[in-house]
Amino acid sequence: MRVLVTGGAGFIGAHIVTALTERGHEPVVLDALLPTAHPGPPDLPGAEMVLADVRDAEAVRAALRGVDAVCHQAAMVGLGKDFADAPAYVGCNDLGTAVLLAGMAKAGVNRLVLAGSMVVYGEGRYDCPRDGVVRPGPRAVADLEAGRFEPLCPVCGAELVPGLVDEDAPVEPRNVYATTKLTQEHLAAAWARSTGGHAVSLRYHNVYGPGMPRDTPYAGVASFFRSSLARGEAPRVFEDGAQRRDFVHVRDVAAANAVALEAAGGRAAGSFTAYNTGSGEPHTIGEMASALSAARSGPEPVVTGEFRLGDVRHVTADSARLRRELGWLPRVGFAEGMAEFARAQQRASSGVR
Ligand SMILES: NC(=O)c1ccc[n+]([C@@H]2O[C@H](COP(=O)([O-])OP(=O)(O)OC[C@H]3O[C@@H](n4cnc5c(N)ncnc54)[C@H](O)[C@@H]3O)[C@@H](O)[C@H]2O)c1
Ligand SMILES: [Zn+2]
Numbered sequence: 001m002r003v004l005v006t007g008g009a010g011f012i013g014a015h016i017v018t019a020l021t022e023r024g025h026e027p028v029v030l031d032a033l034l035p036t037a038h039p040g041p042p043d044l045p046g047a048e049m050v051l052a053d054v055r056d057a058e059a060v061r062a063a064l065r066g067v068d069a070v071c072h073q074a075a076m077v078g079l080g081k082d083f084a085d086a087p088a089y090v091g092c093n094d095l096g097t098a099v100l101l102a103g104m105a106k107a108g109v110n111r112l113v114l115a116g117s118m119v120v121y122g123e124g125r126y127d128c129p130r131d132g133v134v135r136p137g138p139r140a141v142a143d144l145e146a147g148r149f150e151p152l153c154p155v156c157g158a159e160l161v162p163g164l165v166d167e168d169a170p171v172e173p174r175n176v177y178a179t180t181k182l183t184q185e186h187l188a189a190a191w192a193r194s195t196g197g198h199a200v201s202l203r204y205h206n207v208y209g210p211g212m213p214r215d216t217p218y219a220g221v222a223s224f225f226r227s228s229l230a231r232g233e234a235p236r237v238f239e240d241g242a243q244r245r246d247f248v249h250v251r252d253v254a255a256a257n258a259v260a261l262e263a264a265g266g267r268a269a270g271s272f273t274a275y276n277t278g279s280g281e282p283h284t285i286g287e288m289a290s291a292l293s294a295a296r297s298g299p300e301p302v303v304t305g306e307f308r309l310g311d312v313r314h315v316t317a318d319s320a321r322l323r324r325e326l327g328w329l330p331r332v333g334f335a336e337g338m339a340e341f342a343r344a345q346q347r348a349s350s351g352v353r
Helices: 011-022 057-063 083-107 141-145 176-195 221-230 250-266 285-295 320-326 334-343
Strands: 002-006 026-031 048-051 069-072 111-117 125-128 132-134 161-165 198-204 206-208 247-249 272-277
Touching (some): 002 011, 011 250, 048 057, 057 083, 069 083, 069 250, 083 111, 111 176, 176 198, 176 272, 198 250, 206 221, 206 334, 221 285, 221 334, 247 250, 247 334, 285 334
Parallel strands (some): 069 111, 111 198, 206 247
Antiparallel strands (some): 125 161
16 A cells, blocks of 8 residues: 555654555655654655645645555644644644645545544543542642642542543543644544545554654653653652553554554445554553663652643553454553663754754
């Protein structure tokens, strides 16, 4: 298959290009090399590359020529600096997706795999011993400032037990980035319905691994820890470090994209399906920081009690649907993956940010 990989010069996109090539496909990359994602000279993908923005309809039209499927990774990621970033997020992520889908509709390209995200769920799943599954709202600043990080049952105030979210859990995007990731899915579903196309969203959990960008306001927490250790400093762990996440290795995410692209043609016309893409092995942020420190023989992490308002407390995935329907299996375990990541190259940075 000839596959257009948007965002293919990015962290995950570059691994997808490698995976597709290894499986005998022909990837072609479209990437704008955003300065927020590439503060230094970018590592260019080992594939045909179109330097263009997904919002450029003419460039998209040209790039889609001869393409069988699209793997849409291009997006602005992270929480950003402040609300002033909102138009840039919505522009790249949602207008960009709309322009891409319109181009696909016109060109008759009917397979799409979208980089989704677990941020669409907001808080993960929680069980109250009395009230069953409940949905705690955003945490109050006063609670966070007082070090009360665990959300309580919104009905009876009891302590809750965090569980695994499945794809049918209600969505509740809690920040601009999350809102744009959910809108991308809604656009993809609308495109599939109206064109008879096949759309899949892989809702990635916390992706980590070689090539992850260094710490910018747009990077993930694993990057922050890794960059601190590279400077010889202790990783600074926010809240009390007990936030639960699912850390999934970037090579496993790339493989999920490949199998989803290959399977897309076999699905019902007009369908949209979301798949959680996680390791299935929940860990805490504190455990990740400790694993990275240990692997580099660096300073022990420091738990700071700081917090970021847009963050949720716990969110971990049930990725059974992806394993069952597409036969995907994560291969890189937590200990092995973190040990490798602790020593791996991060994406080049000019140091200007
Ligand atoms: N890293 C994670 O943990 C994670 C988790 C969930 C979802 N995702 C999603 O995975 C995808 C890839 O993320 P990543 O971590 O590799 O980020 P990244 O920033 O490394 O890669 C994104 C790439 O997209 C490009 N890009 C952005 N906007 C563009 C535009 N308008 N036109 C053309 N190119 C554009 C950037 O230049 C960059 O090369 C994103 O859609 C992101 O939302 C990532
Ligand atoms: Zn309760």
